[in-house]
Amino acid sequence: MNPDEPNTREYFRTKARLSVQYGPYTSQAAEAMxxxxxxxxxxxxxxxxxxxxMDEGAHPESLKPFIDVARWLDFKLDLILHRLRTQEIKKLLPHQVFSFDISGSGVSLEKGPGLEPEKELILAITLPDAPGRPVYARGQVLRTQKDALEKHPCAAVQFSQISETDRERLIHYTFRQQRRELARRAGEADR
Structure with missing residues (x-):
């Protein structure tokens, strides 16, 4: 996405209680992201x-044990790398809160330290389908207010930089949430 081009796309916003780590925007945090x-x-x-x-079955049957070991090693390596990255990310993004709602263009967060209007942040949002692979975004706090139910203070953060891959992951998540909510309502209406 061209940063000079205005974003005219609209996104569906859905309620979501997701874990979000954040910290101030710094060059070191941006490089890590x-x-x-x-x-x-x-x-x-x-x-x-x-x-x-694997799906095409283009490998000889004799390689199956080797492929299984390679997949096991890949899984173990992923765990080790995730652990190391998590420790570094916690240093760069020291605060953790939960979201109230989310869309492809931003997130509403519980009020936490450093969430003041116009503050630039780096965010790591954990989606339930891939908890080891956070969605990273740079964002700006637009405003602080009470949530929709007027019970809790929250901060509205608009994404100013997010990869298209991560934005699409958020969009897919919001659509899945919307389908679940519609199914739940349909189930209640049938009762």
Whole structure:
């Protein structure tokens, strides 16, 4: 997405209680966010290619034990790397709160330290379908207010930088949430 181009796309907003780590925008935090994004994109590409090979059955049966060991080692390596990255991210993004709602363009957060209007942040949002792979975004606090029920203070954060891959993950999440809510309402109406 071109940063000079205005974002005219509208996004569906859904209620969501997601864990969000955040911290002030710094060049070090931005570099860590970019590095993680590159690592995740490479890993996703490798996993997609490996799945294609496995699904097509283009490998001899004699390689199956080797492939199983390689997949186990890949899983273990992912755990180790995740642990190391989590420790670094906690230093750069020291605060954790929960969201009230989310969309492809921003998030409403519980009020926490440093969430003041016009403050630039780096966010790591944990989605339930991939808790080890956060959605990273740079955002700006637009305003602080009470939530929709007027019970809790919250901060509205608009994303100013987010990869298209992560934005699409958020959009898919909001659509899944919307379908669940519609199914729940339909189930209540049938009673």
């Amino acid at each position: 970019m590095l993680d994004e590159q690592v995740w994109n490479i890993q996703s590409d490798i996993e997609h290619r490996a799945k294609t090979i």
